[in-house]
Amino acid sequence: MWKYSVALVLAAAAFAQSPKYGVGRAASPEEIRGVGAIIAPDGTGLPEGSGTVAAGREVFAANCARCHGEKGAGDIGPQLVGGQGTLATAKPVKTVGSYWPYATTLWDYINRAMPFDKPGTLKPPEVYAAAAYILNLNGIIEAGQAMDAKSLPKVKMPNRDGFVSDPRPDVGPKAR
Amino acid sequence: MLGGMGPSAGVQFEPGVCHERGAAMKNEKKSSRRQLLHAGAVLGGGMLVKAEPGSANGSLGTPLGPYGERSPYEKAVRWRRDTKTPETGSSFTPLADSVGTLTPSSLHYERHHAGIPDIDPAAHRLVIHGMVERPLSLSVAEIKRLPSVSPILVLECGGNSGAEWAAQTAPDVQRSFGLVSCSEWTGVPLSLLLSEAGARAGASWVIAEGADACRMERSIPMAKAMENILVAYGQNGEALRPAQGYPLRLIIPGWEGNTNVKWLHSLKVADQAYMARDETSKYTDLMPDGKARIFTYQMEAKSVITFPSGGQKLPGPGLYELTGLAWSGRGRIERVEITTDGGKTWVKANVQEPRLPIAFTRFRLPWRFDGREAVIASRAVDESGYVQPTREELIAVRGVNSNFHFNGIKKWRVRADGTVTNVEV
Known part of the structure; x- marks a missing residue:
């Protein structure tokens, strides 16, 4: 495998x-807080705050439904709900519920990239709530549950x- | 850019010189020379007409300009696939119109997930943080003071030619294979920057993040980060184009394009992969058993004939130079073979030197089209011994729903009337 020939740089030097x-x-x-890479799958970086499924229904209707549909069935934006049991079929449907391995990724992606045209504008409790609602739509958490820094990493995604790993x-x- | 025109390139200059070919091809060699002489005579005559500058039509040419444009007679452009949101999507390099091995920055393929940010380089900083002894904040000017390198490297989207899996592909080489380009990239080794920050014991991943609206995030194993990744600020002799990550991006030799994070503003050193959206829900390869391969970074050997290719038309029987591009994320192209009988027999193509590792390698072969339908294809072998597989071989292992990393042999059908079509359409 090809490597740079900058002699000063040695692999151990890091x-x-x-x-x-x-x-x-x-x-x-402040600079470090201003950039991302903040949420790890073990929950590292998750902020304070919490959000219920009920609150998430409101957040979702106001910010997400326009592109993803009222119940997350997808429209301009991807389908977020359903598809469980389809991955090994001829027509796999990959959604948060059927495909995503970590609930922390859902929080992180809503936080960093959503809403599509106003990314980064939701407050942590709103992000928790939106994540809770999407998880509930997928039947992964109960309607009465709330998501926070402790409960979210414990969610077992289907x-x-x-x-x-890559066998190529x-x-x-x-x-x- | 003229590196390919050195003495070794001259060896390949005569199109008639080929390897492993029989008597029929020797005859072709003679006729190709005649054809070339004829072409030269025509060209020479054409040049004579314009031999006296400014006198051809009695008027001066245009004045000198500050930043060059191509001839208005040249029309090749990227093709953009329709998307529901104009800020997301892909634009494809016009491979059939490309010559040589470098892609002009203006025709480099693009893949964006949330639009192209407008970044003032004077205000942009790269922050290196996480499990490091010295969290660092570097300006672009400071990065440019560090020891730099300028490798020529191919960059290919992990989803390039993904439609081939289901044979719902496009009619031409641009739209079916055009998410790949080759540039000279200038920048500082990531290993150098990580050494400056001083990774702590237990650090095993680097999480890269871009400053675009979706703040694209990918996790990169420390071993690769220390091997040959570049924090690049230059492309083809000038600053990166905004669409290519201005003012800073990662260039990761041989890895899928998405990991080459553009508009780079953060590198977090960590002890785990962060399982970002674009490395879990996207850029994972679903297998027939319902399991998905994750962290499928590696791009494998691939090649495609760009002439003749889908959508083109040969004017009639006679001699043509088949040509195309080969590349591998694992290193140099060892050889390229071409079939003109649908895969029954293969002959070695002429390969343009120098064959750079993880870069476009131009191949060529004279071919006499006899006016009968022919199925043509190329097959690349890289220095690791990896042989570009057939589409059928890939599907036998991976099924048709893995989306990414299609590198199967690409067949074009040359019909008796000279029209060329995509066999898979």
Whole structure:
């Protein structure tokens, strides 16, 4: 495999104790908060606040239904609900309920990218609520439940165990 | 850009020189030379007409300009697939109109998920944080002060030619295979920046994020981050185009385009993959058993004939130069083979040197079209020994619903009347 020939750069150097070039400045906490990559599947980074399914129905109607349909059946935006049991069929339907392995991803994506034309405008409780509503529409959580930093990572998504590592090359003389 | 015109390139200059070909092809070699001489004579005559600058029609040409444009007679453009929202979608490089091995920045394929942001480079910073000793904030100017490299690399969307899986593909090579392009990229090795920040023990992933509206996020294993990833600011001798991530993007040699995060503003060092939306619900490959492959970053060897290809028409029987592009995410192209009888027999194509790793490799082969229907295709073999598979071989393993990473052999049908169609349509 091809590598850069910058002699100064060694693979182990990422873990070196002192900087070689000393460019840039220390990133401030504000700067770090201003960029993303904040939500890990174990719940790392989830903020305070909570949202119920009932509150989520309101958030969804106001912000999401326009593109995803009132019940998440999809329109301009993708279908969010249904499809469970279809992945091994000729016509798989991939939705939050049938395909997404982690509920934290749902929170993270609503938070970072939705609503499509106004991303980043929902407050954490609204994001929890919208996520709760979508999970409930998929039959994954009960109508009375609320989602927060503790409960969301514990949600067992139906397709959590539906992913396997990449076995390629998987065809031809180099197939493993 | 002229690197391919060195002495080694001259070896391939005569189109008649081919490997492993029989007597029939030797005859073709003679006639191809004659054809070439004839073409040269015609060209020479044409040039004579314009030999005296400015005198052809008694008027001056246009003045010099500050930023070049191509000839108004050249019309090749990207093709954009209709989408429900104009900010999302793909635009496809016109491969049939491309020559050589580099894609002009203006024709590089695009794939956007939330529009193209307008970023002032003076206000843009890259923040490196998470499990590091020294969280860093770097301006674009500071990154440009660091040791840089300029590799030529192919970039291909993980979903390129995805419609081939279900044979619901497009009629021509642009719309069926055009989410791939090749550029020279200039930037700083990511390993250098990570070394500056100093990753802590246990750090095993780097989470990259873009500054577009959806803040595109992908998780990259630390081993790859330290191997050969680039934080790029240049493309083909100038700054990145806005659509290509201006002012900073990742370039990850051999990996699917989506991981090459554009408008890069954050690198978080972590001890786990973040399972972002675009690495779980998208860019995962669903298999027939209902399981999906995840983190399928690697692009595999692939090739396609760009002339003659779907939508074109040969004016009649006679000699033509078959040509196309081959590439592999695993390194150099070892060889390219061509069939003109639907896959029964294969001959080695001439391959343009230098064959750069993970870059477009141009192949060519003279071919005499005898006026009878022919099915033509190319097959690439890379330096790892990987052989580009047939569509049928891929489907036997992966079914037809995996969407991504289609690299099957692409057949074009040349009909008796010279029209060329996509066999899979």
